[in-house]
Amino acid sequence: MIRQERIINEFCELVSIDSPSYKERMITDVIKRRLEAIGFKVQEDDAGAKTGGNAGNIYAYMAGKLDAEPILFCAHTDTVEPSGGKRAVLHEDGRITSTGDTVLGGDDLCGIVEIMEGIRHLEEEGIPHRPVEVVLMAAEEVFGKGAKAYDYEGRGLRSKEAYVIDMSGPAGSAAIAAPTLIGWEARIKGVAAHAGFAPETGINAILAASRAVALLSPGRISRDTTMNIGTIKEGIADNIVPDSCIVKGEVRSLNHGKALETIEQIRETFKAQAGPSEVEFLVEPHIYAYHTPEDHPVVKRFIRACDKLGLPGTLVSTLGGSDNNVLAQQGITGIVLSCGMYNVHSTREYTCIEDLLKGAELVAELLKDEE
Ligand SMILES: [Zn+2]
Numbered sequence: 001m002i003r004q005e006r007i008i009n010e011f012c013e014l015v016s017i018d019s020p021s022y023k024e025r026m027i028t029d030v031i032k033r034r035l036e037a038i039g040f041k042v043q044e045d046d047a048g049a050k051t052g053g054n055a056g057n058i059y060a061y062m063a064g065k066l067d068a069e070p071i072l073f074c075a076h077t078d079t080v081e082p083s084g085g086k087r088a089v090l091h092e093d094g095r096i097t098s099t100g101d102t103v104l105g106g107d108d109l110c111g112i113v114e115i116m117e118g119i120r121h122l123e124e125e126g127i128p129h130r131p132v133e134v135v136l137m138a139a140e141e142v143f144g145k146g147a148k149a150y151d152y153e154g155r156g157l158r159s160k161e162a163y164v165i166d167m168s169g170p171a172g173s174a175a176i177a178a179p180t181l182i183g184w185e186a187r188i189k190g191v192a193a194h195a196g197f198a199p200e201t202g203i204n205a206i207l208a209a210s211r212a213v214a215l216l217s218p219g220r221i222s223r224d225t226t227m228n229i230g231t232i233k234e235g236i237a238d239n240i241v242p243d244s245c246i247v248k249g250e251v252r253s254l255n256h257g258k259a260l261e262t263i264e265q266i267r268e269t270f271k272a273q274a275g276p277s278e279v280e281f282l283v284e285p286h287i288y289a290y291h292t293p294e295d296h297p298v299v300k301r302f303i304r305a306c307d308k309l310g311l312p313g314t315l316v317s318t319l320g321g322s323d324n325n326v327l328a329q330q331g332i333t334g335i336v337l338s339c340g341m342y343n344v345h346s347t348r349e350y351t352c353i354e355d356l357l358k359g360a361e362l363v364a365e366l367l368k369d370e371e
Pocket residue numbers: 076107108140166
């Protein structure tokens with residue numbers, strides 16, 4: 001039996017340990033000990049040193065009695081802010097919320113406790129399972145910084161297939177596609193001048209930037225592509241012709257080529273509208289799109305497990321990134337499972353006891369599957 005009281009207690013205990021991105025030390029130590037108690041061989045890599053955080057990624061391995069390839073479960077140890085002093089509040093209807101002034105951290109503690117309880121249950125009952133790797137990444141909330149810094153050479157992953165447990169909604173749905181996400185920044189350079197004495201000697205960078213911005217159309221460009229203009233900065237005083245204006249935004253697309261095309265259009269628009277101003281255009285790809293085919297074994301195993309547990313087994317695509325984008329770059333085929341987190345990245349975040357139980361059952365079911 002998956003034990004309800006134990007999973008609730010574990011969830012609430014972990015919530016009470018703050019772990020904002022780059023400051024996952026305490027929770028990392030606690031989780032490592034718990035994984036060891038379940039029977040895992042546990043290591044930690046040096047990702048923290050590479051990213052400026054105080055903890056690395058956790059790597060854990062356990063052999064299994066089933067003669068099958070290992071599979072990887074992945075979640076993340078960090079949370080977004082505000083998280084200081086967070087505490088879990090248990091409600092009579094089975095919901096678990098924060099106290100209302102911080103996030104709950106169910107993103108991604110739901111995933112972590114479901115993985116641990118699911119495997120603990122298999123071990124306790126002596127139920128044969130596949131070999132299993134668990135990787136818990138640090139600094140996921142900053143475009144997967146921890147996963148990008150994972151020591152793939154030294155702690156090479158044996159699994160070819162992964163379940164990343166890090167999506168909103170009740171257990172039983174999975175993302176099989178996620179986008180390329182590229183940040184862009186247009187730096188428009190004009191010439192400063194006194195607005196009253198010599199305006200004709202100046203080149204107004206804000207004017208040039210505005211012409212370009214007016215021609216761009218942020219929002220949903222097509223079914224699979226979005227573009228945003230997020231911030232505009234500059235201008236020093238009302239009486240100075242501004243010599244600089246920095247416009248920043250992002251592009252997301254399930255189609256990597258379309259993301260690149262959209263970036264090119266933005267670049268061209270700024271160049272064309274700059275007039276006498278100069279434009280420096282910077283691009284930073286954060287994550288790359290993946291698409292896991294519906295007939296891939298990693299998807300079919302998920303559907304079989306959902307059938308057994310009476311879960312819907314819904315397949316979706318998402319315009320949000322996760323560590324699965326980074327794992328896909330490493331040649332690991334995975335999908336992202338919903339795990340009972342709701343209203344994430346807000347102080348209204350919550351989860352439900354029922355969801356934690358279902359999520360743990362799903363982890364166990366996936367590991368019992370021999371195919
Ligand atoms: Zn997350």
